[in-house]
Amino acid sequence: MFDRRLIENFDWGFVILILTISIVGLVILYSALTAGHDAGVVHILFKKQIIWMGSGFIIMIISLLIDYRELDKLNLFIYALCVGLLVSVMIFGQLGGGSRRWLVLGFVRIQPSELMKIALIISLSSVYSTCVCQTGLNFNKLIKPAVLCIIPFILIVNQPDLGTGLLLLLIAGSITLFVKVERRVLVALSGLCFAAIPLIWFTLKSYQKSRILTFLNPDRDPLGSGYHIIQSKIAIGSGMMTGKGFLKGTQNALSFLPEQHTDFIVSVLAEEWGLIGCSALLILYFILLFWGLNIAYNCRNMFGSILAFGITAMIFCQVFINIGMVMGLMPVVGVPLPLVSYGGSSVITNMVGFGILLNIRMRRFTPN
Amino acid sequence: MAVFDKNPDKEWIKQRLIGASICILLLFLLLFLRLVYLQIIKGEEFRLLSEKNAVRLQSIKSSRGLIFDRNKTLLVDNRPSFNIKIVREDAGDVRKIVRKVAGLIQIPFQELMENIAKAGKGAFYKPVTLKNNISRDQLAILEAHKFDLPGIQIDIEPTRYYIYKKTAAHLIGYLGEINYDELKSNNYLNVRAGDSIGKYGIEKSFQEDLHGKRGGRQVEVDANGRIIKILRTIEPVAGFDLNLTLDLGLQQAAEKMLENKVGAVVAMDPNNGDILVMASSPSFDQNDFIGGISSKKWASLISNPGKPMVNKAIQAEYPPASTYKIITSLAALEEKHIDINTEVFCPGFLKYGNRKFRCWKKYGHGRMAITDGLTQSCDVFYYQAGIQTGVDALAQYATGCGLGVKTGIMLGNERKGLIPTSAWKMRRFNEPWQGGETLSIAIGQGFDLVTPLQMAVFIAAVGNGGTLYRPRIVKSIESNDGKSIKKIDPEIRGGLPASRETLDIVRNALFNVVQGARGTARGIQLKNVDIAGKTGTAQVFSIKKGEENKSEKLEYALRDHAWFICYAPAENPVIAISVIIEHGEHGSTTAAPVAGALIEQYMKNF
Numbered sequence: 026m027f028d029r030r031l032i033e034n035f036d037w038g039f040v041i042l043i044l045t046i047s048i049v050g051l052v053i054l055y056s057a058l059t060a061g062h063d064a065g066v067v068h069i070l071f072k073k074q075i076i077w078m079g080s081g082f083i084i085m086i087i088s089l090l091i092d093y094r095e096l097d098k099l100n101l102f103i104y105a106l107c108v109g110l111l112v113s114v115m116i117f118g119q120l121g122g123g124s125r126r127w128l129v130l131g132f133v134r135i136q137p138s139e140l141m142k143i144a145l146i147i148s149l150s151s152v153y154s155t156c157v158c159q160t161g162l163n164f165n166k167l168i169k170p171a172v173l174c175i176i177p178f179i180l181i182v183n184q185p186d187l188g189t190g191l192l193l194l195l196i197a198g199s200i201t202l203f204v205k206v207e208r209r210v211l212v213a214l215s216g217l218c219f220a221a222i223p224l225i226w227f228t229l230k231s232y233q234k235s236r237i238l239t240f241l242n243p244d245r246d247p248l249g250s251g252y253h254i255i256q257s258k259i260a261i262g263s264g265m266m267t268g269k270g271f272l273k274g275t276q277n278a279l280s281f282l283p284e285q286h287t288d289f290i291v292s293v294l295a296e297e298w299g300l301i302g303c304s305a306l307l308i309l310y311f312i313l314l315f316w317g318l319n320i321a322y323n324c325r326n327m328f329g330s331i332l333a334f335g336i337t338a339m340i341f342c343q344v345f346i347n348i349g350m351v352m353g354l355m356p357v358v359g360v361p362l363p364l365v366s367y368g369g370s371s372v373i374t375n376m377v378g379f380g381i382l383l384n385i386r387m388r389r390f391t392p393n
Numbered sequence: 394m395a396v397f398d399k400n401p402d403k404e405w406i407k408q409r410l411i412g413a414s415i416c417i418l419l420l421f422l423l424l425f426l427r428l429v430y431l432q433i434i435k436g437e438e439f440r441l442l443s444e445k446n447a448v449r450l451q452s453i454k455s456s457r458g459l460i461f462d463r464n465k466t467l468l469v470d471n472r473p474s475f476n477i478k479i480v481r482e483d484a485g486d487v488r489k490i491v492r493k494v495a496g497l498i499q500i501p502f503q504e505l506m507e508n509i510a511k512a513g514k515g516a517f518y519k520p521v522t523l524k525n526n527i528s529r530d531q532l533a534i535l536e537a538h539k540f541d542l543p544g545i546q547i548d549i550e551p552t553r554y555y556i557y558k559k560t561a562a563h564l565i566g567y568l569g570e571i572n573y574d575e576l577k578s579n580n581y582l583n584v585r586a587g588d589s590i591g592k593y594g595i596e597k598s599f600q601e602d603l604h605g606k607r608g609g610r611q612v613e614v615d616a617n618g619r620i621i622k623i624l625r626t627i628e629p630v631a632g633f634d635l636n637l638t639l640d641l642g643l644q645q646a647a648e649k650m651l652e653n654k655v656g657a658v659v660a661m662d663p664n665n666g667d668i669l670v671m672a673s674s675p676s677f678d679q680n681d682f683i684g685g686i687s688s689k690k691w692a693s694l695i696s697n698p699g700k701p702m703v704n705k706a707i708q709a710e711y712p713p714a715s716t717y718k719i720i721t722s723l724a725a726l727e728e729k730h731i732d733i734n735t736e737v738f739c740p741g742f743l744k745y746g747n748r749k750f751r752c753w754k755k756y757g758h759g760r761m762a763i764t765d766g767l768t769q770s771c772d773v774f775y776y777q778a779g780i781q782t783g784v785d786a787l788a789q790y791a792t793g794c795g796l797g798v799k800t801g802i803m804l805g806n807e808r809k810g811l812i813p814t815s816a817w818k819m820r821r822f823n824e825p826w827q828g829g830e831t832l833s834i835a836i837g838q839g840f841d842l843v844t845p846l847q848m849a850v851f852i853a854a855v856g857n858g859g860t861l862y863r864p865r866i867v868k869s870i871e872s873n874d875g876k877s878i879k880k881i882d883p884e885i886r887g888g889l890p891a892s893r894e895t896l897d898i899v900r901n902a903l904f905n906v907v908q909g910a911r912g913t914a915r916g917i918q919l920k921n922v923d924i925a926g927k928t929g930t931a932q933v934f935s936i937k938k939g940e941e942n943k944s945e946k947l948e949y950a951l952r953d954h955a956w957f958i959c960y961a962p963a964e965n966p967v968i969a970i971s972v973i974i975e976h977g978e979h980g981s982t983t984a985a986p987v988a989g990a991l992i993e994q995y996m997k998n999f
Contacts, residue, residue, distance in 0.1 A: 159405065203409055231582075262431040262439025296443075300432045307421060307428075314417055318410050330406055334413065345420055352427045 036386045050365035057286040057293040077369040081376030088380040100151040107144035110137035111180040136370035146335035154328040161205040188358035199338040261295035268299030286367045291351045329385045336378040455605030456551035458632030462641040474552035478520035484544025498531040555679040563673045563704035566594020567682040605632030631873040638667035647672040656974040657705035657845045663853035663969045665883035666862025673705040707807045710842035714929035717837025724790035726895045730781035739773035767902035779835020788814040793890035802864040813840040853969035856960030859889040917989030926959025928980030952976040957984035961992045
């Protein structure tokens with residue numbers, strides 16, 4: 026059953042790359058944690074993150090045993106399962122920070138909206154793999170994918186977690202653009218999006234509106250989120266070329282930022298390691314993304330190609346939005362930086378994604 | 394136009410992937426350029442800012458809206474209080490500085506350190522409260538030593554002050570520090586940890602209007618934390634002022650009469666539902682809650698058997714007793730079981746099944762029709778009326794009169810009382826309704842429970858010709874420069890389920906209760922004003938046969954509750970009152986005089 030050739034085709038380079046980014050992430054996280062917390066708490070949080078990463082690796086390796094093409098057959102089942110989890114979050118979910126995002130299963134808390142990303146990518150890949158064509162997709166072929174996106178989007182925005190909801194749409198959008206749509210469809214959809222902007226504006230919560238307005242004009246709220254962006258920019262800028270050195274960031278040490286170990290973690294890297302450190306991390310991500318695209322290219326199966334692209338798009342969107350936000354290029358939304366930000370659900374989701382990439386890579390020569 | 398098979402066209406995939414790669418490349422380039430801009434081009438500037446570490450954020454509390462009574466008399470004010478704060482980053486050796494402060498103003502060092510500990514470890518650059526509300530003498534000492542105390546700052550912040558101690562405390566409510574759950578609930582606008590929010594009464598229901606919007610400033614400080622330059626200021630926005638419907642003079646009079654008693658008084662304007670008085674006794678001093686109530690004071694409030702923390706006007710539920718006979722009258726008349734001439738003979742008791750239900754008057758009232766029956770509060774008359782009307786029809790009328798449902802007053806924790814039906818009893822006890830229970834219900838005993846506010850709204854409706862108003866406590870909301878923000882108009886909830894003729898019969902009887910020669914409340918007659926009302930005596934403990942009128946000897950806790958509900962003048966009333974005195978025994982002797990005195994005082998203005 027388990028072909029020896031699979032082991033020969035195992036992509037060790039990719040695993041080493043992921044390990045490297047994880048270790049870099051842990052170093053930054055350690056520095057970010059020491060500033061705002063007591064030694065004991067730092068120890069607990071740091072250990073937790075290592076456990077999450079270890080579990081993620083194990084899940085990644087175990088998932089390799091199953092041929093990824095099984096996902097094609099099971100796509101609707103996986104999708105339905107994740108939607109089911111989202112619905113149960115709505116009913117049984119744990120309330121935190123005014124929204125229901127967490128589901129408590131025994132001793133683990135899971136965030137179904139994270140798993141939904143993977144499920145949606147699988148389903149879309151499955152649907153698109155049967156209907157791709159040279160000229161691009163027409164309206165009729167986009168109906169099913171649109172329905173697949175809207176259901177989880179509504180459920181997640183309802184939690185409310187607008188950031189993750191929009192991220193989901195962004196990922197789905199990139200996959201759709203990747204498989205190509207007809208030009209007239211593209212024009213019509215762009216028009217629709219612009220038309221929807223005022224509509225969406227009225228459904229936003231007041232704190233969400235204020236974040237967007239503050240992004241457009243940071244002076245509007247110099248004491249609230251505008252202040253965080255200003256402090257974040259001071260932290261990043263003050264790193265200059267070489268940075269202030271490990272654990273020596275002064276902005277970081279004074280806890281100017283509220284979420285420095287989760288969403289604002291890049292500011293810690295930038296302050297302590299400077300432009301050199303930041304560029305290094307950007308290059309690592311860059312290699313990771315191209316590796317993903319290469320996997321998509323070398324796959325001989327349409328489903329696999331789209332799937333590999335989808336996972337890569339997911340990683341890219343998170344990296345770009347997170348770093349862009351911290352540097353004031355984008356409004357403040359809660360999107361974590363893959364493999365670096367503190368948080369279990371995000372680590373697991375990304376590791377599952379990498380597992381799928383490895384899986385596709387490993388079976389690139391196996392016949393359909 | 395060929396659809397691909399499972400094996401993708403290599404060339405096509407390549408072309409799509411090149412497109413994707415270019416997008417990624419361009420966007421990463423954008424991130425890199427932004428980094429270069431921040432770290433290299435603006436790097437020097439940001440490095441300087443971060444080294445000086447000099448930008449601090451100071452928040453400026455908004456002042457909470459004021460509260461006035463209906464005549465624009467100020468009830469709740471804000472006074473400046475001096476609060477000491479410390480910025481740990483600027484203080485250097487925190488323990489040393491705190492010890493110095495403790496020595497100067499003579500407050501235990503330990504107490505100050507505990508206040509710092511509450512703030513947690515993070516945010517060294519943020520001011521942390523050391524001690525709130527210091528005296529002017531302490532302030533003078535600290536100001537004199539200002540230069541030896543780096544990192545110490547004294548903020549002048551507005552603090553709530555309740556001018557009339559204990560007056561309308563339950564209605565106005567009090568403040569407390571926002572707790573973790575409230576902070577996380579997103580139900581409160583413009584608040585943050587450490588803020589005071591309304592926890593009870595109007596302070597709570599109108600929190601959003603009263604709170605205002607915090608301001609703040611970004612300042613540049615020197616090495617000792619002293620401000621060099623103010624970079625930006627956002628002025629706080631004061632909360633909105635409330636104009637209540639309350640009449641301060643009348644409220645104080647009511648509270649004076651309730652002193653040393655347990656009970657409640659509600660007075661309202663029957664023509665619009667305005668609450669003129671809402672008193673609940675015993676009361677508490679709202680100022681004790683400012684800056685956190687001491688545990689000793691809290692314990693004494695909680696252990697007081699008179700339950701001072703309960704607003705008895707809306708939260709305490711009592712059997713309505715004989716005041717309920719008004720409902721029974723309406724129901725029996727409307728359902729045509731009786732008319733104005735139907736007579737009942739009262740021998741002092743009614744035999745029902747094998748039980749004897751007694752009238753409060755041992756030897757009976759003799760023959761009488763409804764007007765005398767209600768005026769003299771004959772139990773036997775109402776046993777008969779109740780039997781014929783039946784429990785469910787009675788309940789239907791009671792609910793229609795606003796009993797057993799919330800009045801909709803804009804205060805939290807309102808109770809809705811209880812109006813039993815046969816279906817309710819089946820659900821609650823899984824037992825069928827007993828005919829004898831209907832007899833108890835008909836005279837307002839048994840399962841029946843009402844709040845004093847419900848009775849006030851009801852008697853006001855009887856007085857005004859049948860209109861049930863939603864009680865109004867706030868007339869209008871204004872900004873602090875006098876601009877009108879919101880007007881709250883009187884709101885009609887519905888009408889009494891009774892015709893004009895039925896109401897006239899009842900109103901005539903209620904007039905006789907006070908003004909008639911044999912009325913139960915004839916003792917409170919006034920010279921210039923006619924009053925119409927009904928007394929009630931709610932049994933706490935059922936009296937054994939033959940022990941009538943011996944409750945003077947009973948233990949306090951076993952004595953009956955006294956009710957009186959009324960309106961005045963009897964024609965075109967301008968005030969409706971509901972009074973309950975717990976263990977006050979007779980409505981006519983303890984509750985009615987309170988209402989009489991209030992009417993006398995109120996009518997002077999007309």
